[in-house]
Amino acid sequence: MPTQSIPPTEESPLDTKGGSFGSWVVFTVLTFVLGGLLYPAVTTLVAGAVFPAQANGSLIVSGGKVVGSALIGQPFSGERYFIGRPSAAGNGYDPAAASGSNLAGSNPALRTRVQADSAAIARREGVAPAQIPADLVTASGSGLDPHISPQGAAIQVARVARARGLSAAQVQAAVASATESAGLIGQDRVNVLKLNLALDAAK
Known part of the structure; x- marks a missing residue:
């Protein structure tokens, strides 16, 4: 009985291109806005409302x-x-x-x-x-x-x-x-x- 040969599988080529420069800029700006501007602003406002004396130096x-x-x-x-x-x-x-x-x-x-x-x-x-x-x-x-x-x-x-x-x-x-x-x-x-x-x- 003749044996069947199994064709070799082809490996998918790896994506070595990485993200585009535009997506990197968007991520950087978003991180800066959220972590550097929005978060400090929210915590400062909340602290001033909940603990006004402490937030202003007691x-x-x-x-x-x-x-x-x-x-x-x-x-x-x-x-x-x-x-x-x-x-x-x-x-x-x-x-x-x-x-x-x-x-x-x-x-x-x-x-x-x-x-x-x-x-x-x-x-x-x-x-x-x-x-x-x-x-x-x-x-x-x-x-x-x-x-x-x-x-x-x-x-x-x-x-x-x-x-x-x-x-x-x-x-x-x-x-x-x-x-x-x-x-x-x-x-x-x-x-x-x-x-x-x-x-x-x-x-």
Whole structure:
């Protein structure tokens, strides 16, 4: 019985031409419009509508004027004011120079500064250096932290109350109002700018 020969199959030639230049231009323009223009515009509008304060920098207004942001610390001085934690951001709390000091705890320069600051705070608040919380003598990672710990505020209550002619209970109530709860994660914190503004507004 004769065998039948199977003709060899012909492979389809591969398309090596690729897309046209026009389709590449269309894809590039479409991607730019969707990802570079439309998406940022939509997210900005939604953020402004849902979280207007945060979208505008969490600005704090007092007397009809913007006096700062709830997210950025400010330098305070004088017996009447609570003092925030030190800044590592160059000149005061300059947002353009936000950074940590990146100094290790064993660094002699950091140890010298902390010891000097601890001695100055101890004299100012009338407490022993061992009573000073670490946040009052160390900068945050950004160098712009506007908060101090409730313990850092507590050792300043007597000085501020005395300078303002208020009772310690009145100043403690203001501290409590400016304390932000961290919830389940983190620690409670006191916004120094909000606290000082509240004290200035109290007559």
